[in-house]
Amino acid sequence: MAVSAQNIDRADAGPDVAAILKDGLAAAVLTFLLAFPIIMLHAEADNDGNLFLTWRPWAVLILCSIAFVGRIGIAQYQNRTVVDRPVAIAAAAPSASSAFLSRYIGLFGLIVLFVFPFAAMFFFGQGGALKWIDSYGIQILIYVMLGWGLNIVVGLAGLLDLGYVAFYAVGAYSYALLATTFGLSFWICLPLAGILAALWGMILGFPVLRLRGDYLAIVTLAFGEMIRLVLVNWVAFSGGGAGIASIPRITFFGLSLRDEPGGFAEFFHIDYSSVHAKIFLYYVILCLALITNFVTLRLRRLPIGRAWEALREDEIACRSLGINTRNTKLTAFALGAFFGGLAGSFFAVRQGFISPESFTFNESATVLAIVVLGGMGSQIGVALAAVFLIGGFELLRELDWLKHLMNVVFGIPDFDPAQYRGLLFGLSMVVMMVLRPRGFISTRSPSIFLKERKSVSGALVKEGHG
Amino acid sequence: MDNFLQQLINGLTLGSLYGLIAIGYTMVFGIIGMVNFAHGDVFMLSAFIALLVFLVLTKILGIASLPLAFVLVLVAAMVLTSVWNWTIERLAYRPLRGSFRLAPLISAIGMSIFLSNFVQVVQGPRNKPVPPMFDDFLHVTAGGLDVRLQYKQVVIFVVTGILLFAFWWLVQKTALGRAQRACEQDRKMAALLGIDVDRTISITFIIGAALAAVAGVLYMMKYGVVNFADGFLPGVKAFTAAVLGGIGSLPGAVLGGLLIGLIEVFWAAYFSSDYKDVAAFSILAITLIFMPSGILGRPEIEKV
Numbered sequence: 001m002a003v004s005a006q007n008i009d010r011a012d013a014g015p016d017v018a019a020i021l022k023d024g025l026a027a028a029v030l031t032f033l034l035a036f037p038i039i040m041l042h043a044e045a046d047n048d049g050n051l052f053l054t055w056r057p058w059a060v061l062i063l064c065s066i067a068f069v070g071r072i073g074i075a076q077y078q079n080r081t082v083v084d085r086p087v088a089i090a091a092a093a094p095s096a097s098s099a100f101l102s103r104y105i106g107l108f109g110l111i112v113l114f115v116f117p118f119a120a121m122f123f124f125g126q127g128g129a130l131k132w133i134d135s136y137g138i139q140i141l142i143y144v145m146l147g148w149g150l151n152i153v154v155g156l157a158g159l160l161d162l163g164y165v166a167f168y169a170v171g172a173y174s175y176a177l178l179a180t181t182f183g184l185s186f187w188i189c190l191p192l193a194g195i196l197a198a199l200w201g202m203i204l205g206f207p208v209l210r211l212r213g214d215y216l217a218i219v220t221l222a223f224g225e226m227i228r229l230v231l232v233n234w235v236a237f238s239g240g241g242a243g244i245a246s247i248p249r250i251t252f253f254g255l256s257l258r259d260e261p262g263g264f265a266e267f268f269h270i271d272y273s274s275v276h277a278k279i280f281l282y283y284v285i286l287c288l289a290l291i292t293n294f295v296t297l298r299l300r301r302l303p304i305g306r307a308w309e310a311l312r313e314d315e316i317a318c319r320s321l322g323i324n325t326r327n328t329k330l331t332a333f334a335l336g337a338f339f340g341g342l343a344g345s346f347f348a349v350r351q352g353f354i355s356p357e358s359f360t361f362n363e364s365a366t367v368l369a370i371v372v373l374g375g376m377g378s379q380i381g382v383a384l385a386a387v388f389l390i391g392g393f394e395l396l397r398e399l400d401w402l403k404h405l406m407n408v409v410f411g412i413p414d415f416d417p418a419q420y421r422g423l424l425f426g427l428s429m430v431v432m433m434v435l436r437p438r439g440f441i442s443t444r445s446p447s448i449f450l451k452e453r454k455s456v457s458g459a460l461v462k463e464g465h466g
Numbered sequence: 467m468d469n470f471l472q473q474l475i476n477g478l479t480l481g482s483l484y485g486l487i488a489i490g491y492t493m494v495f496g497i498i499g500m501v502n503f504a505h506g507d508v509f510m511l512s513a514f515i516a517l518l519v520f521l522v523l524t525k526i527l528g529i530a531s532l533p534l535a536f537v538l539v540l541v542a543a544m545v546l547t548s549v550w551n552w553t554i555e556r557l558a559y560r561p562l563r564g565s566f567r568l569a570p571l572i573s574a575i576g577m578s579i580f581l582s583n584f585v586q587v588v589q590g591p592r593n594k595p596v597p598p599m600f601d602d603f604l605h606v607t608a609g610g611l612d613v614r615l616q617y618k619q620v621v622i623f624v625v626t627g628i629l630l631f632a633f634w635w636l637v638q639k640t641a642l643g644r645a646q647r648a649c650e651q652d653r654k655m656a657a658l659l660g661i662d663v664d665r666t667i668s669i670t671f672i673i674g675a676a677l678a679a680v681a682g683v684l685y686m687m688k689y690g691v692v693n694f695a696d697g698f699l700p701g702v703k704a705f706t707a708a709v710l711g712g713i714g715s716l717p718g719a720v721l722g723g724l725l726i727g728l729i730e731v732f733w734a735a736y737f738s739s740d741y742k743d744v745a746a747f748s749i750l751a752i753t754l755i756f757m758p759s760g761i762l763g764r765p766e767i768e769k770v
Contacts, residue, residue, distance in 0.1 A: 033549045037518040037542075038511065039588050049595045053521050160568050162575070207755045214501040214571045215754050218705065222747040225702075229747075233740040361698065365579050372572055422583030429576025433569045434561045 020075055027071035028064040035060045106380055113286055117279045126275050133278045135394055138285055138350060142343055143390045145289040147370040147382040149339030152296055154368070155377035156305065157332035158312025160217040162364055163224025166204070167197040167337035169231065169359035171344025176244040176354055186250050186349050190342060197341020198334040200227075205333030209326055224364055231356040243355025250349045252280055281350055288346060292339045293379055299335075308332055362422065369425045373432055393421050471613050473735045474728070479619045479688070481727020482626040486681035487704035488711065488719035489633070490674030496650045496714035497670050498563070503574035504554065506701015507581035508675055512547040512682030513692045514585055517596055519543060520686075524597070532599060536687075540625070543683050544676040551675030552668055560664070578697070586694040596690045622684050629680050630720065633673070637716065646670060650714070699743060703730070706750040712763020721761060 040060045043051045116137055120129040146168065153161045174193035178184045184192075204223045208216050231238045238244070249258060256263040257277035265272035299305040307328045310318045319325055348354050370389055374382030396402065396417035487509050494502040519542045520535060529535045558577050562569045600617040607613075637643035648656040649666045657663045685700070686692050703726055711722025726746060734742045759765040 030549070030553065033546065034553060037515045037522070037546060038585070041518045041522065042589060043518060043521055043594055044590060045592065045595055051517075051521060051594060051597070053518075053525060158568070160571065207751070211754060211758070213567050215758065217568075217571060218501060218702075219751050219754050222702070222750045226744050226747045226751075229741070229744050233744075362579075365575065368572075368575070369579075372576075419587055420583075422579055423587055426576045426578070426580030426583060430558045430573050430580065433565070433573040433576065434558065437562075437565055437569050 020072055023075055024068040024072040028068040031064045031067035032060065035063055039063065109380075109383065110290075117282050121275070126273055130275050130278055133275070133282050136391055137282045138278070139394065140387055140390045141282070141285040141289050142347060142350075143367065143370060143386040144383050145285065145292050145343045145346075146340060146367045147374060147386050148289065148292040148296060148379065149336050149343065150367050150371050151374070151377065151379070151382050152299075152308075152339070153332050153336035154371050155375075155382070156296070156300070156312065157308040157329060158213075159329060159332060160213055160220075161333075161336065162217045162221035162361070162368065163204070163227075164220075164336070164340055164367055165359045165361070165364040166224040166227040167201055167340030168344040168347065168363065169227055169356070170197040170200045170337075171341030171346075172348040172354045172359070173231065173238060173244070173344075174341065175345040175348045176247045177238075179248045180244060180246070183248075186248070186345075190345050193345035194338045194341040197344065198338040201333040201335075201337025201340075202330055205330050205337075209329050221361065221364075225361065228356050228359050231359070238356075241356060243353060243357070245353045247348055247352050247354070249352060250277070250281060250284070281346075285343075285346055285350075288342055292342075295335075295339075296379065304328065304331055365422075366425065369429050372429055389421075389425065393417055468612055469735070471611060473731050475613065475615065475619060477728035477731035478724060479622050479727070480731055481707075481724035482622055483681045483685055483688070483723070484700070484704045484707045484726050485720040485723025486626060486629070486677045486684075487700060488707040488723045489716060490678045491705050491708040492711070492713050492716060492719040493646075493670050493674050495708070497646065497653075497667055498559075498570075500559070500570045501574065501705070502559075502674075503571060503701075504558075504577035504581055505674065505678060506699075506704065507578045507585075507697035508547060508551055508554070509678040509682050509685075509700060509704075510692070510694065510697030511550060511581055511585060512543050512675070512679035513686045513696065514589060514594075514694075515546050516540075516543040516679070516683040516686050517594060517692055519546075520597070536599065536621075536683075540680065540683050543679040547679035547682070548672040548675045551671045551678075555668060555671040560667075578701075582694050582697055589694065591694065593691050593693045596686050596692060598690060599687050618688055622688065625680060625684060629677065633677065634716075636673070642666075642669060702750070703746045706746055706753070709750060709758075710753050710760055712760030714764065715760070715762040718760055718762035 040056055042054045042056060044054065045051050117129065117133050120132040120137070123129075124132060146164070150161065150164050153159050153164070171193040174196045175186065175189040178189045178192060179186070204220070208219045211219060232241050234240070249256075251257065252264050255267050257280060259265070259272045259274075263272070264276055300309070307318070307323050310321075310323060311325060311328050315325060318328075347358070351358075366389075370385045371382055373389065374380075374385035402417070487505065490505045490508075491502060494500060494505070516539050520539045523529045523535045523538055529538070554577055558573045559570055562573055600621055603614050603616040605612060606615050637646060645656070645661045645666050646669065648659070648661055649663055649670075653663055656666075681700075685696075704723065707722035707726040708719045709722070710725060711718025711720070726749070729749065730742050730746060733739075733745045737745075753760065
C-alpha cells in the first residue's frame with residue numbers, strides 16, 4: 001500500500017505542478033474578489049456622521065497567500081488520501097482505547113467538577129477563585145445544562161429548535177416576576193419556572209408538530225423572537241427593554257449569603273466572603289445540570305426515549321409502527337423546555353438582573369452550536385463542546401500576549417477575542433457539518449443491545465447516534 | 467385617503483425589496499429543497515459591499531454624477547455578492563448533498579452566524595451612515611389627493627421592475643432557465659438528460675445573490691444606514707414572503723414580498739409600530755402551520 005502510494009505521488013508530481021499552481025492561483029484570485037471591498041476597505045464614521053475610508057491591503061494580501069498555500073496543501077492531501085481511503089474506512093470502527101476513554105472520561109469529569117471550586121480557592125486564593133468559579137465554572141455549567149436540555153430536542157428527537165432561548169427567557173422571567181411580585185423564594189420558583197417553561201414548550205410545540213424539519217426550525221425561530229419582542233414591548237408586564245432589576249438573591253436554606261446579620265457567615269461563625277455565594281451557586285447549577293443529564297440518560301432507556309430516537313431516524317416508519325408521534329414530539333419539546341426553564345431561573349437568580357437583551361437569537365445559536373459540535377446526541381460531547389466554546393473564549397480573553405501580538409502584527413489595537421466568538425462558532429458549525437457531521441466524539445454506545453454492549457462508530461448510524 | 471395612498475406606496479416600496487430577497491430563498495428551496503438561512507446575511511453583506519464601492523467611486527475616483535455612480539455600484543455589488551454566494555454554496559452546501567436531513571440547514575445557520583459576525587469584525591459594530599442619495603421628492607396631486615413620492619421610491623420601482631423583467635426573461639426564455647426549471651422538477655431526470663446539475667445549482671445561487679444585492683443597494687439607499695445585524699429581520703421577513711407566496715414559486719415570491727411589505731407598513735401605520743415584527747413572525751407561523759403550500763405554491767406530496 002505504502003509503496004503504491006509513493007509511486008502514484010511520484011508519477012503525479014511531474015505533470016501536475018502547473019495544474020496545482022493554477023488551482024492555487026485561482027483560489028487566491030477568488031479570495032481577492034471576496035475580500036476586495038469588505039476587508040480591504042474599512043468605512044468608519046467621524047463625529048459629523050461622514051464616512052471615511054481606510055485601506056488594509058496587508059490583510060488581503062495575507063489572506064490571498066493563505067488561500068494559495070492552503071488550496072495547494074489541500075490538493076496534495078487529497079491526492080494522498082485517495083490512495084489511503086480503504087484504510088481510513090477500516091479505522092472508523094472504534095478502537096478499544098476510545099471505548100475505555102468514553103467510559104472513564106465521565107467519571108473523571110465528575111470528580112474534577114466537584115473539587116473545582118476548592119481547587120480554585122487553593123490555587124488562586126479567595127479573590128482569584130471568585131473569577132474562576134463565576135466566569136468559568138458557573139458560566140460554562142449554565143451552557144452545559146442548556147446544551148443538555150436542547151440535546152433532548154435536537155439530538156434525541158431530531159427536532160431542530162431555533163427558539164430554545166424562549167424557554168430560557170420564560171424561566172428567567174418566571175422567577176424574576178414571581179420573586180419580585182409575590183416574594184416567593186427561589187426554591188419554590190425553580191420548579192414553577194420549569195413547569196411554566198414546559199407549558200410554553202407544549203403551547204409552542206403543538207402547532208408545529210406537523211411541520212417537516214426545516215419548517216419546524218424556522219417556526220421555532222419565529223416563536224422565540226416573538227416572545228422576546230413581547231418582553232421588549234409589553235412594558236407593564238416585563239419592564240420592557242429596561243428589564244427587571246434587584247431580583248432576590250439565592251439563600252442557603254433560608255440563610256442569606258450576603259454580608260448581613262443572621263446570614264450564612266454568622267451562622268457558621270466564619271468570616272464573610274463573597275466567594276461563599278459563588279460556591280453555593282456553582283453547586284446548585286452543577287446539581288441542576290447533573291439532574292438534566294441523569295434524566296436524559298434514564299429516559300433514553302425508557303420506551304419514550306427509544307421513540308424519540310426512532311422518530312429522529314425515520315418519522316414515517318415510526319408512525320407505521322404505531323408510535324404516537326404527536327405525544328412523542330410534545331414530550332421532547334416539553335422536557336427540553338423544562339430544563340431550559342430551570343436554567344433560566346438559575347440565570348435570573350445568579351445575575352440579579354435580567355432584560356430581553358440576554359435572550360436574543362444569538363443565544364439560541366450558541367446553544368445550538370454547542371449541541372452540534374458536541375455531536376448531536378452525545379452527552380459527553382455536548383459537555384466538552386460547552387467547556388471548549390464558552391471556557392475557551394473566556395480563557396483567550398485573559399491572554400495578554402495575544403492582545404499584544406494582535407496589536408503588533410495585525411494592527412488591531414483593542415483585540416477582544418469575544419468579538420471573534422460568533423465568527424468561529426459559525427465557521428465551526430459549517431466545518432463540522434462538512435467534515436464530521438457525526439460530532440467530534442463519534443463513538444456511540446447503543447441504548448438497546450443483544451447479549452453484549454458493543455460500541456458502534458457514529459459513521460454507521462444516521463444522525464450521529466446509535 | 468391621502469394617508470392610505472401614501473402608506474400604499476411605502477408598502478409597495480418595502481415589498482419590492484422583500485420580493486427581491488424572497489426570490490433567492492424560493493429558487494434555492496425549489497431546486498435543492500433547502501432553507502438557505504444565510505440568504506438574509508448575504509443581503510446584508512451586499513449592502514456593505516455597495517456602500518464601500520460607492521465610497522470608492524465618489525471619494526477616491528471622484529465620480530460626481532450620482533446616477534452613473536449608482537449604476538456602477540449596482541453592477542459591482544451584484545457581481546461581488548454573486549462571487550460570495552457562489553463560494554458559500556461551493557464550500558458549505560455542496561459537500562452536504564446526500565448528508566442527513568438537517569445538515570444543510572445547520573450549515574446554513576452556521577454560515578449566517580459567520581457572515582454577520584464577519585462583517586461586524588471587519589467593519590465594526592456601529593451603524594454606518596450612508597451619504598444621502600436621491601433625497602428629493604415630488605408632490606403628486608391628482609383628483610384632490612396629495613401624495614409625496616420620493617425619488618428613492620421611484621428608483622426602487624424602476625430598478626426592481628427592470629430586474630424582475632430581466633430575471634423573468636432569463637428563467638422563461640433561455641436555455642439556462644430551462645435547465646434550472648428542469649432541475650427544479652426532477653434533478654435526477656435532468657442529469658440523465660445531460661444537464662449539468664451542479665452548475666445549474668451554482669447559477670441558481672448566483673442569480674439569488676445578484677437579486678439580493680439589488681435589494682441590498684436599494685435598502686442602503688432607502689434607509690441611509692447599514693449595520694451588520696441588518697440581515698436577520700429582512701431575511702426572516704423575505705423568507706416569510708417566500709412561504710406566503712408559496713415556496714418554490716417565483717411569481718409567488720414577488721407577490722408574497724409585496725403582501726408582507728404592505729402588511730408591515732399598514733400594521734405600523736394603523737395599529738402599533740412596536741409589534742410590526744411580531745406581525746411578520748405571526749404570518750410566518752400561521753402560513754407554515756395552516757397553509758404550508760402558500761398562495762401560489764404546489765402542495766407538497768410526501769413520497770415514502
